[in-house]
Amino acid sequence: MERKRILITGAAGFLGSHLCDRFIKEDFHVIAMDNLITGDLQNIEHLFKLENFEFYHHDVSKFVYVPGNLDYILHFASPASPIDYLKIPIQTLKVGSLGIHNLLGLARSKNARLLIASTSEVYGDPTVNPQPEEYWGNVNPVGPRGVYDEAKRFQEAMTMAYHTFHGLETRIVRIFNTYGPRMRLNDGRVLPAFIGQALRGEDLTVFGDGSQTRSFCYVDDLIEGIYRLLFSDYAQPVNIGNPDEITMLDFAEEIIKLTGTTQKIICKELPTDDPKQRRPDITKARELLNWQPKVDRAEGLKITYDYFKSLPKEALVNKEHKNFKTYNK
Known part of the structure; x- marks a missing residue:
């Protein structure tokens, strides 16, 4: 029987690379695509020797061509x-607008099902907690975070337009805070930021008074939820995340205990439009996909910390990604 073929964009990134692993494991032919602006080929280099894996170095904001038949597309480039x-910021907006338009056109021409990676950031700084899919959000479109929040909101709208107008098979996953091996230590997200500071012997930085909350889902759980959603019959957005909520202050204390650092916690000014609460309502995922997270935070954090400790020392240095200046056009 011929293998199903799947295109995964953003394939060299944190989540994209784990998705490549999962679909290789499920005996798909995986076509990976990434412009490497934030992705790293080291995340997928172990797959290059496989005959059912191929890689395209390409920016999906430009015309996307993939030869042959295509059964599924996962859009995780952003x-x-x-x-x-x-x-x-401009590249971020382009991949959520031009990129999704190109991939929807490709999906339509190939009669492929397309799943897009949306985000809990579509809810902005929420006025309800936990956040159900029916909540429309509290987003500042012209604030500093608007380039990401609105790119994802537009991406959802464009995807649903193709679904309703063209009858295209589409799926939308709203991803909440996720962590695990292959995260970049210096990408600014809270968990690698805390662990990176601990490994460098720096004080852990909490913004505001640390009372804002996040809910962390281990990457293997997230990938399972995405896999089930892709093969479901549900086209509306679905939250995938772990509803176990924790304040940033308590989370910093957990990281100090995990890493054994003697550094203290310091507070800095809260960034503009930083969400004060983030917790998914996963009722739909439970009912429609029979999914809920299985890995508890203590177990997931230990695996993630062991991964970061195994990295070469130069990975601990805060430095700008080599491709940022090239792509900020």
């Missing part, structure tokens, strides 16, 4: 951390 999208 800067996803505040440090990234604040330094490359």
Whole structure:
């Protein structure tokens, strides 16, 4: 029986590379695509020797061509951390607008099902907690985070337009804070930021008074949820995340205990439009996908910390990604 073929954009990134692993494991032919603006080929280099894996170095904001038949597309190409999208705002907007338009056109021409990676950031700084899919959000479109939030909101709208107008098979996953091996230590997200500071012997930085909350989902759980959603019959957005909520102050204390650092916690000014609460309502995922997270935070954090400790020392240095200046156009 011929293998199903799947295109994964953003394939050299944190989540994209784990998705490549999962679909290789499920015996798909995986076509990986990434412009390497924030991705790293080291995340997928172990797959290059496989005959059912191929890689395209390409920016999906430009015309996308893939020869042969295509059964599924996963659109995970996008800067996803505040440090990234604040330094490359135009590229962030382009991948969420031109990129999704190109991929929807490709999906239509190939009669492929397309799943897009949306985000809990579509809810902005929420006025309800936890956040159900029916909540429309509280987003500042012209604030510093608007380049990411609105790119994802537009991406959802464009995807649903193709679904309703053209009858295209589409799926939308709203991803909440996720962590695990292959995260970049210096990408600005809270967990690698804390662990990076601990490994460098720096004080851990909490913004505001540390009372704002996040909910962390281990990457293997997230990938399982995405896999189930792709093969479901549900086209509306679905939250995938771990509803176990924790304040940033308590989380910093957990990281100090995990890493054994003697550094203290310091507070800095809260960034503009930083969400005060983030917790998914996963009722739909439970009912529609029979999914819920299985890995508890203590277990997931230990695996993630062991991964970061194994990195070469130069990975601990805070430095700008080599491609940022090239792409900030």
